[in-house]
Amino acid sequence: MNWKKALFDASPWLTTIGLFMLWEAACRLFKIPPFILPAPSQAVEALIEYWSGIWLNASHTFVTTLIGFAIAVVFGVILGVAVGASPLLYRALNPVLIGFNSIPKVAVVPVLVLWFGIGTVPAVLTAFLVAFFPISVNVATGIATMEPELEDVLRSLGASKLDILWRVGLPRSLPYFFASLKIAITLAFVGAVISETIASNQGIGYLMISASSTFRVPLVFAALLVIAAMGVGMYAVASLFERRHIRWAIRNLERGGFGSGG
Amino acid sequence: MSSTPPVASARGRSPLVIVENAALYYPGAGGVLALERLDLSINQGEFAAMVGPSGCGKSTLMKLISGLNRPTAGRVMVGNVEVRAPLKNVGMAFQNPALLPWRTTLENLLLPLQVVRPHRERFRQERKQYVEKAQTLLAKVGLAGVGNRFPWELSGGMQQRVSLCRALIHQPQILLLDEPFGALDAFTREELWDTLQALWQEQRFTVLLVTHDLTEAVYLADFAHVISSRPGRVIYSCRIDLPRPRGSEMRYTPVFVDYVHDLRAHIGRAGDVP
Numbered sequence: 001m002n003w004k005k006a007l008f009d010a011s012p013w014l015t016t017i018g019l020f021m022l023w024e025a026a027c028r029l030f031k032i033p034p035f036i037l038p039a040p041s042q043a044v045e046a047l048i049e050y051w052s053g054i055w056l057n058a059s060h061t062f063v064t065t066l067i068g069f070a071i072a073v074v075f076g077v078i079l080g081v082a083v084g085a086s087p088l089l090y091r092a093l094n095p096v097l098i099g100f101n102s103i104p105k106v107a108v109v110p111v112l113v114l115w116f117g118i119g120t121v122p123a124v125l126t127a128f129l130v131a132f133f134p135i136s137v138n139v140a141t142g143i144a145t146m147e148p149e150l151e152d153v154l155r156s157l158g159a160s161k162l163d164i165l166w167r168v169g170l171p172r173s174l175p176y177f178f179a180s181l182k183i184a185i186t187l188a189f190v191g192a193v194i195s196e197t198i199a200s201n202q203g204i205g206y207l208m209i210s211a212s213s214t215f216r217v218p219l220v221f222a223a224l225l226v227i228a229a230m231g232v233g234m235y236a237v238a239s240l241f242e243r244r245h246i247r248w249a250i251r252n253l254e255r256g257g258f259g260s261g262g
Numbered sequence: 263m264s265s266t267p268p269v270a271s272a273r274g275r276s277p278l279v280i281v282e283n284a285a286l287y288y289p290g291a292g293g294v295l296a297l298e299r300l301d302l303s304i305n306q307g308e309f310a311a312m313v314g315p316s317g318c319g320k321s322t323l324m325k326l327i328s329g330l331n332r333p334t335a336g337r338v339m340v341g342n343v344e345v346r347a348p349l350k351n352v353g354m355a356f357q358n359p360a361l362l363p364w365r366t367t368l369e370n371l372l373l374p375l376q377v378v379r380p381h382r383e384r385f386r387q388e389r390k391q392y393v394e395k396a397q398t399l400l401a402k403v404g405l406a407g408v409g410n411r412f413p414w415e416l417s418g419g420m421q422q423r424v425s426l427c428r429a430l431i432h433q434p435q436i437l438l439l440d441e442p443f444g445a446l447d448a449f450t451r452e453e454l455w456d457t458l459q460a461l462w463q464e465q466r467f468t469v470l471l472v473t474h475d476l477t478e479a480v481y482l483a484d485f486a487h488v489i490s491s492r493p494g495r496v497i498y499s500c501r502i503d504l505p506r507p508r509g510s511e512m513r514y515t516p517v518f519v520d521y522v523h524d525l526r527a528h529i530g531r532a533g534d535v536p
Contacts, residue, residue: 149360156328157377157432158350167373171364248364248412 038218043225046218054207058226061192061203064120065234068127069188076132076184077177080139084173085165090140101133106194113199123195123203130191131184138180142173175249178242185234193227278468279304279327279436284336285493286322296322298493300336304436304485307466311483313476313525319494320472324438327470328352341435351378353429353437353467357444359421361413367424368409371396374432381432399427402464403457419450423457430461439471443478452510455481459507476529480521481508488528498528 007014020040026032027039034042047054083090083097105126112122146168154164196205204223211219281302288294296319304310312320325331326338329348338345353374361370375381375392385392400409403423413421422442429437443451459482462469473479479486480502488498502521504512512518 147358147360149354149356149358150362152325152328152330152356153354153360153429154377155330155348156350156352156354156438157374158348158379159377163377167376168362171362174364246364248414 035215035217038221040221040225042218043221046216047222047225050219050222054204054222054226057202057204057207057223058230060120061123061189061196061205062230064123064196064203065127065185065189065192068124068192069131069185071124071128072131072135072184072188073181075128076135076180077139079132080136080173080177081143081165081170083136084140084143085161085169090144097133097136105130105191106198109195109198112195118199118201120200120202122199123192123205126195127188127191131188134180134183134187135177138176139173142176143169146172175242175246178238178246181241182235182238185238186231189227189231189234276306277303278306278308278341279470280339281323281326282336282339284326284333284338286319286326286331287334295493297326297333298495300489300495302487302496304468304470307468309462309469309471309482309484311471311473311479311486312489313473313479313486313529314489314494315491315529316474318489318491320489321440323489323494324354324440324470324472327436328354328438349435351432351435353432353434355422355425355429355437355439355442357441359413359418359425361421361424361428363412363414366410366412367400367405367416368393368396370413370424371399371409371428371431374428378432396427396431399431400424402461403427417450419446419454422446422450422454426454426458426461430465430467433465434467437467437469439469439473441473442471443475444473451475451478456510458482463507476522476525477513479525480504480518481513486521486525488525498525500524 024039024041027037032039038046079093083093108129109122109126112125116122116125143165146164150168151164154168159167192203193205196203197209198205200206204227208220208223211217211223279302281300284297284300285295286297288296300323302323312323314320322331326333327340327345329338329340329345332346340349361367362373365373372385372392376385381392397406397409400406403426405420405423405427408416408420413424416424426442429439443454446454455478462482471479471482483502486500486502487496488500489495490497500521504518504521
């Protein structure tokens, strides 16, 4: 029985390592030239060789992402609470929000560049624009799906709308909020990188574009690996945050035994 | 604990709730007339039960009395004042216990005290007394020691007990119960009947219990009212003259069974049988 648990725990590492081994083997077996598809070993070589440049650009992207994400959290929560608590606002804003979210953000980057010039500002704004939507939608859903019985109970105790929001709406939307953070952080990252590939002279996206224009394909893949690793890392941090704050909502995942919360 | 409402003598109590000629029309596509020409009176400290076919507007009536809905016609009086806005001191419990999963059982019980005036202003200073009060109430319904558990760690029957306690902790003007035992298994339900009866005998709050279980109505209530199918109207009221405390054996006595049959006959007349 124990090896099953060991397999379960090791499975994410096994799939990742397996994937890389498959990739490496395919490149060697079919003698794929490195300027088409470099083997992971070549990508890692490039990673080590250009480490200082990669580090500089990656940390720049990281900061850009975090700023955009932070703005998205603030704005997303405010909008989500407003829309979730007021059916009128929900109805009024819904089509605009859906329409806005349907616009590919790649198409917005040139406009942002027009307004703010090339560089960090468009990247921050793109990260923000892609990331706020899932946060708003989730927070609004958490508030709007309150049990009607609970609302009746509170209203017949003389509770104001603000009381109900504070005592029930907001706490109940927390699991939705934390779930959306995991999505939003990766989206913010993607947004920042997209903007950098289009219009920037800094960041991991810019590094990729300049490397590919000089056919340093292993460096492109090294950058991709860094992007993936950073994405996984940020997701993990968001998950950790979630587990810490809303144990009651994810009890199904980790319920050890009956009555463990006493 | 000293502020329990004055208990009037058993006879000649004053009516606390009066519903006069009330109608409620839900507008909208194919609007529904839920209640019509409904008259009802519940005395201070009385245990009233509402029975009727499903969809007869029993729950709607509860919303009228608590002021969550306004009647389309007629009027609702509570304590000699016409109800024009939600009452501010009602206890409610439903089939769904609707507890807050992020709060422990104890914190769930404290919720009404954080909302209802004048408790909310005193909550910080007097938290200790309130916690004691909640613990006492929990002990009374057989839940001593579970205060620190979360609701999702409790069984359905335990959750419903907590829900009942939450509806009572602030000593409400009226307790409104909407099929609170409907989703429980038969044994748990009977246990909770006795719990509720014991609490009521001790505190003599005014209760309106909505149910479709005739045995439940006869076992618990002083008065049982039968509501017709839509549009709902009180078509029969019956005083249940059985001594208290009522015990489970009583449910098999001829007098008890006669009451149940009597109610059943009137529901049969009320239209579509559930």
